Amino acid sequence: MANVATPVTTTPKYDEDLLIEEYGYDDHFHEHHEGDKYQANFITTYIFSQDHKIIAKQFLITGMFWAIVGALMSLVFRLQLGFPEESLAWLKPVLGKWIVVNDAGVGTLAPEFYYALVTMHGTILVFFVLTAGLSGTFSNLLIPLQIGARDMASPFLNMLSYWFFFLASVVMFFSLFLNTGPFAGGWTAYPPLSALPQASSGSGAGMTLWVVSLVFFVVSVLLGGINYITTVLNLRTKGMSMWRMPLTIWSFFITAIIGLLSFPVLVSAFFLVVFDRELNTSFFLNEIFINNQALDYAGGSPVLYQHLFWFFGHPEVYIIILPAMGMVSEVLSVHSRKPIFGYKAMVFSILAIAFLSFIVWAHHMFMSGVNPFISNFFVVFTLIIAVPSAVKVFNWIATLYGGNIRFNAASLFGIGFVSMFISGGLTGIFLGNSAIDIQLHDTYFVVAHFHIVMGVAAFFGMFAGIYNWFPKMYGRFMNDTLGKIHFWGTLVGAYAVFWPMHYLGMAGVPRRYYSFDNFETFSHFAGLNQFITIAAIVTFGFQILFVINFFYSIWYGKKMTTRNPWGASTLEWTTPIKTGHGNWPGKVPTVQRWAYDYGKDGKEYIPQIVPAQEGETNVH
Amino acid sequence: MGMASITMMFAAFTSAYIVRQAAGNWLEFELPALFFVSTGVILLSSASLHGSYTAFKKGREKLYKGLMVLTFLLGLAFVVLQYQGWQALAASGVELTTNPSGSFVYVISGIHAAHVLGGIAALVVALIHAFALPFRFSAARKLRFELTATYWHFVDLLWLYLLFFFLFQ
Ligand code: HEM
Ligand SMILES: [Cu+2]
Numbered sequence: 161m162a163n164v165a166t167p168v169t170t171t172p173k174y175d176e177d178l179l180i181e182e183y184g185y186d187d188h189f190h191e192h193h194e195g196d197k198y199q200a201n202f203i204t205t206y207i208f209s210q211d212h213k214i215i216a217k218q219f220l221i222t223g224m225f226w227a228i229v230g231a232l233m234s235l236v237f238r239l240q241l242g243f244p245e246e247s248l249a250w251l252k253p254v255l256g257k258w259i260v261v262n263d264a265g266v267g268t269l270a271p272e273f274y275y276a277l278v279t280m281h282g283t284i285l286v287f288f289v290l291t292a293g294l295s296g297t298f299s300n301l302l303i304p305l306q307i308g309a310r311d312m313a314s315p316f317l318n319m320l321s322y323w324f325f326f327l328a329s330v331v332m333f334f335s336l337f338l339n340t341g342p343f344a345g346g347w348t349a350y351p352p353l354s355a356l357p358q359a360s361s362g363s364g365a366g367m368t369l370w371v372v373s374l375v376f377f378v379v380s381v382l383l384g385g386i387n388y389i390t391t392v393l394n395l396r397t398k399g400m401s402m403w404r405m406p407l408t409i410w411s412f413f414i415t416a417i418i419g420l421l422s423f424p425v426l427v428s429a430f431f432l433v434v435f436d437r438e439l440n441t442s443f444f445l446n447e448i449f450i451n452n453q454a455l456d457y458a459g460g461s462p463v464l465y466q467h468l469f470w471f472f473g474h475p476e477v478y479i480i481i482l483p484a485m486g487m488v489s490e491v492l493s494v495h496s497r498k499p500i501f502g503y504k505a506m507v508f509s510i511l512a513i514a515f516l517s518f519i520v521w522a523h524h525m526f527m528s529g530v531n532p533f534i535s536n537f538f539v540v541f542t543l544i545i546a547v548p549s550a551v552k553v554f555n556w557i558a559t560l561y562g563g564n565i566r567f568n569a570a571s572l573f574g575i576g577f578v579s580m581f582i583s584g585g586l587t588g589i590f591l592g593n594s595a596i597d598i599q600l601h602d603t604y605f606v607v608a609h610f611h612i613v614m615g616v617a618a619f620f621g622m623f624a625g626i627y628n629w630f631p632k633m634y635g636r637f638m639n640d641t642l643g644k645i646h647f648w649g650t651l652v653g654a655y656a657v658f659w660p661m662h663y664l665g666m667a668g669v670p671r672r673y674y675s676f677d678n679f680e681t682f683s684h685f686a687g688l689n690q691f692i693t694i695a696a697i698v699t700f701g702f703q704i705l706f707v708i709n710f711f712y713s714i715w716y717g718k719k720m721t722t723r724n725p726w727g728a729s730t731l732e733w734t735t736p737i738k739t740g741h742g743n744w745p746g747k748v749p750t751v752q753r754w755a756y757d758y759g760k761d762g763k764e765y766i767p768q769i770v771p772a773q774e775g776e777t778n779v780h
Numbered sequence: 781m782g783m784a785s786i787t788m789m790f791a792a793f794t795s796a797y798i799v800r801q802a803a804g805n806w807l808e809f810e811l812p813a814l815f816f817v818s819t820g821v822i823l824l825s826s827a828s829l830h831g832s833y834t835a836f837k838k839g840r841e842k843l844y845k846g847l848m849v850l851t852f853l854l855g856l857a858f859v860v861l862q863y864q865g866w867q868a869l870a871a872s873g874v875e876l877t878t879n880p881s882g883s884f885v886y887v888i889s890g891i892h893a894a895h896v897l898g899g900i901a902a903l904v905v906a907l908i909h910a911f912a913l914p915f916r917f918s919a920a921r922k923l924r925f926e927l928t929a930t931y932w933h934f935v936d937l938l939w940l941y942l943l944f945f946f947l948f949q
Contacts, residue, residue, distance in 0.1 A: 432887065441876055441883040459880050 171764040176723065176734040177746075179769045184747030185398055189310050208323075210315035211741050215322050216301035217633060220626075222329060223293015224707065230284035231700055237277045240269040242693030244675060258341070271674045272361050275344035278672060279362070280336065282347030283370070287377055288332070290480040290618045292325050295419075296380075298483055298625050299388050299412040301633065305732035306406050308397025308749055310742045313390040317383045324380035328373045335369035343370040346672065348469055351444035351462045355436040358450060367437070371430050378423045385416035385423075397731075399751035403507075404768070404780065406730050406755040407500060410507050411486025414514045415479050421518070422475035429468035436460070463528050470521035477614050478517045481581075482510060484621020485552060488574045491624045492556055494728045495571035496563025497764060499756035502555040509548035516545045526594040527601040535594045542592035549585050553578060564759075569643025573624035576651050577617050583655075584613020587662065602672075605665025608658045616654045623647075623706070630710075631725055635737050636717030642709045646702050653699030660688050729767045730755050754780035809882065811946055812868035815889075818861035819943055822896075825854035826936045833929050837922070841915045848903070848910055851932070855900045862893050888942060895935050902928045 209215060236255070239248060249267030252259045258273035269277075300318070304311050312318045335342040344362030345353030349370070357364045392413045396405070405413075432443040442460035449455070493500040500506060522530055522538040556578045565571060587609040590596050600606060623646075630638050669682050676682040724733035731751070735743050749769045757766040761776065772779040832847035866886060874882040906928050909921065 431891070435876075435883065435887060439876060441887075442880055443883060456877075 170762060171727065172766075174724075174767055174770065176749075176767070176769065179767075180734065180744065180747055180749045183752070183769065183771060184744075184749045186747045187310070189742050189748070190745070208319060210311070210319045212300045212304050212312050212315070212318060213633070213739065215318055216297050218322050219292055219296035219300060219325070220633075222326065223289050223297060224710075226284050226288040226293065226329065227703075228707070230281050230289060231703065233277045233281045233284075235697060235700060236269065237274050237281070238693040238696050240274055240674070242690045244268070244677075272344055273341055274674045275346075275360075275672070276341045276362050276366070279344050279346050280332075280342055283332070283343075283374075285615065286347055286476070286480070287374065288325075288329060290614070290622075291381065291476070292377070294618060294622050295412065295415055295479065295483045296322070296325065296384060297622075298408070298487060298629070299384065299416070301629060302408050302732060303388055303391050303412055304395070305632070305735065305739075305743060306409055306730050306755075307392060307395065307400055308731050308751060309391060309395035310744075310748070312387045313395060314387055318387050321380045321383035321387065324376050324383065328376035328380060331369050331373035331376065335366055335373070338365050338369070340364055340366060342366045348466075348473065349433070350469070351433065351436065351460075351465050352448060355433050355444050355462075355465075356448070356450075356455075357437055371434060375427065375430060378427050381419050381423050385419045388412055388416040389420070397748050397750055403504075404751055404754045406486075407489040407503070407506055407510075408483075408486040410510055411482045411489075414510050415482045418475045418482075418514050418517065419479050422472045422479070425468055426472040426476075429465055429472070432468075433465070463525070463530070466525050466528055467521070470524045471518070473524065474521045475514075475517045477610070478513060480614055480618050481621075482513070484577065484618045484625075485510070487625040487628070488556065488577045488621050489559075490730070491570050491574040491628050492559050492578075493756055493758065494628070494726050495568065495574070496560050496565045497727075497758050498559055498563045499758050499760075500555065501558035501561075502551070503754070503756060505551055506555055509551045512548040513545060516541060516548070520545060523592055523594075523597075526597045532594065539592060539594050543589065546585065546589055546592075549581075553582055553585070567644075568627070568640050569638070569647055570624050570627035572644060572647040573620045573627065576647060577620040577624060579651075580612050580617040580620055580654070584609055584611075584617060588613060599668065600665055602670055603665035604661040604669050604671055607671050608661035608665060611658050611661075612654070616650075616658070620650075623650075626710070628726070629732075630713065630717075631720045632732055632739070634714050634717070635720050636713055637720065637725070638713040638717055639709050642705060646706045646709065649702030649705070650699060653695055653702060656695035657692055657699060660692055664688065724767075727765050729753075729757055729765050731768055734767065734769055752779075756780075809872070809874050811885070811943075812865040812872070814861055814865035814868055815943065818858050818865060819939065821854050821861060822858045822936050822939055825851045825858065826933050828854065829929055829932050833925060836925060837917070839915075839917060844915075845910050848907060852900065852903045852907060855896060855903060855932075859893055859896055859900070862889060865889075885946060892935070892939055892942060895938070899928075899932050899935050902931060 204210075206214060209218070236248075236251065239246070245266075247261075247266040248259055248269055249261050249265060251269075252261065252267060255269075255273070258270045259267045260270050261267040300312070303309070332342075340361045342362055343349070343354070343366040344360055345367070349367070353359045353363055354367055354371075357367070392405075392409060432441075435441040436443050436445055436457075440456060442457040444462050444465045445455075445457035445460040446462075447454065448457055489500055489506060520538055520542045522535065523542045526535050526538075560575070587605065591600055591606065591609055627638055627640075627643055630636070664685055667682070667685070669676070669685060676685070720737050723735065723737050726733070731749055734749055736745060751768045752771040753766065753768055755768055757768075757780075758764070760766060760778075761773075828847045829851040832844050832851060835841075835843035835847060866889075869882070869885065870876075874885075876883055876886050906925065909924070
């Protein structure tokens with residue numbers, strides 16, 4: 161696993177307990193918490209737990225469950241898209257009436273359910289997996305551990321945050337089994353499909369449950385976010401100034417702020433949708449006819465909803481990617497044994513991205529009839545986002561450059577993240593030009609763009625984080641060989657799935673179409689569509705490998721023998737291998753330096769708890 | 781925490797602002813006069829809560845309790861007045877579903893009233909503290925009082941903002 165260090169540096173041994181005993185400070189935590197009321201029995205320890213490490217695992221496992229469900233959904237609709245002639249009758253036992261079997265015995269996916277699956281796939285992956293599963297897991301695990309806190313500011317609200325997520329999950333899961341099917345109007349839930357219960361079969365009960373579930377979800381995000389912010393601001397240990405925080409913490413912190421500012425806007429939009437649905441207001445609905453019957457709506461505008469949605473939606477994509485960026489920064493630095501390149505530039509670019517993410521939303525609406533003159537402003541701001549993004553990419557590559565890189569699963573996924581982010585970021589620049597977007601909007605080009613830059617990249621960040629912090633969570637290692645196979649399979653597979661979609665999109669193939677039978681021009685893409693479907697199935701197979709590796713390693717993985725296996729400088733690795741409630745058994749460590757002293761003064765790494773040495777220069 | 785929730789609501793009503801600005805097909809109408817009465821009431825309630833807070837710090841128990849009760853009553857009065865304002869609005873022909881401009885007034889003032897109810901709940905807790913516990917000045921109680929008061933002033937200011945917004949938009 162670990163490569164040998166370069167000859168010029170030595171790998172010093174540190175006795176963390178001694179260092180903490182000597183320089184830490186005593187907050188008398190354990191005197192108050194003896195016979196801890198939080199962990200009195202099985203239920204309070206593992207189910208209604210208030211310990212941030214357990215809550216992190218709850219988020220992770222729930223997220224993994226949803227990832228599998230969401231991925232399986234995509235395989236089903238990909239099968240229909242890639243192989244419309246093949247029979248899907250074998251899925252009848254699972255999907256029941258949604259598989260329509262004709263007289264010849266050939267089963268096809270019902271079109272309504274195709275849309276329902278696409279919608280659920282998007283909703284689940286964006287919210288439940290990449291928001292809750294990613295930021296929920298690692299903010300919970302790492303914030304207290306890396307800033308030297310005993311737990312979150314409010315462990316109770318933290319617990320509620322998870323259980324609201326759980327509630328949201330239950331409601332959404334239930335909606336899958338409705339007789340009329342789950343909501344089918346796309347993860348963005350544009351009106352009229354979302355605002356008119358009679359608009360489509362999923363628009364009735366399906367949409368009601370969808371909106372209820374997401375409101376619970378927002379409550380979860382807000383409770384979590386308030387906690388993350390207060391914890392970072394108030395509970396940092398002595399010496400941990402903001403400028404000494406690892407980039408993970410910076411990114412979780414800013415992510416939480418973005419969430420707190422953007423999710424309420426989503427709720428406002430939902431609120432108005434619910435009024436339109438239940439009380440016949442006309443916020444988003446104008447004169448509408450259904451079956452030649454004029455409905456009683458006038459004066460509303462569906463574009464309003466789009467403004468509200470994307471005012472939330474664009475920040476949301478950064479809510480997803482920023483935590484991944486933070487973890488990748490950390491993982492790349494640790495495993496290339498070099499300080500992160502341009503630490504302050506990294507922080508400022510996170511801040512710049514966060515700010516800009518609030519003023520670019522209309523780039524999702526260039527084709528929705530917004531004034532082209534106003535579009536120009538959004539084009540400019542959108543393209544400016546490329547600048548801080550490029551700064552980050554440059555810094556990651558510079559961090560790797562000349563490093564003594566350990567190529568393990570964690571760092572490989574970190575490097576893969578950078579690759580994905582570059583590929584997807586470049587296509588973003590195409591889409592950000594409103595003129596080019598005329599051709600590309602709502603085509604597979606957009607699907608390719610956001611899956612690569614957000615979907616796959618965020619998953620890579622999450623995998624890097626899981627492989628890297630698995631020992632912290634479970635005291636054991638995941639199998640690294642399987643991890644590397646997982647990495648290469650996923651890297652090649654993901655590009656095989658999404659790269660060809662760029663060509664489809666440039667040719668104008670629209671997204672969210674059940675069938676292209678009516679379009680002679682697209683008929684020659686049938687082979688490409690089959691290829692994509694096969695690639696998706698194979699890539700899914702590699703994820704099964706990961707799931708097996710994950711659960712196997714929890715119980716049978718190689719045991720951790722030292723507490724700091726990666727030789728990382730951050731605080732989470734100064735806790736005992738079995739990290740109990742309160743994280744540190746005695747005193748709380750204090751922080752004497754920044755988080756990135758790698759390869760300094762001939763030492764391979766210097767933990768944050770080690771005080772400045774005599775004659776040491778450049779102590780950050 | 782107080783700060784964070786304020787930020788959150790701030791974001792929520794900013795969004796409402798954006799909604800409203802972008803909407804077309806707009807019906808102009810007069811706000812019910814009762815909305816101005818309720819504005820006066822909620823301003824008074826802020827003043828009385830501040831008075832109660834000052835009395836609390838100075839240790840004047842009677843005044844502290846009395847003004848807190850007054851604040852509570854004024855808060856309830858505000859909600860009732862808003863409700864009557866809606867009825868007046870509906871009577872003047874602007875119902876919830878007549879036109880988006882009216883719908884917005886109902887929804888925004890309704891969400892605001894819900895936040896005021898949240899404030900009233902906080903006041904109830906404060907009242908229980910005031911009357912059930914022996915009078916004592918402590919840092920923890922001061923902090924709790926401050927949080928309640930901050931929230932209350934916040935929903936007050938929020939309403940002022942919304943009123944001006946409705947008037948001049
Ligand atoms: C260089 C930076 C980026 C630029 C210039 C950019 C630009 C765009 C534009 C203009 C669209 C709208 C395309 C259309 O619908 O016609 C779009 C869609 C999208 N982008 Fe990006 N993007 C960038 C980075 C990102 C990042 C970092 C993420 C996520 C982490 C992301 C996630 C998305 C998503 C999810 C959509 C599609 C949403 C949907 O319609 O369902 N983008 N991007
Ligand atoms: Cu965007």
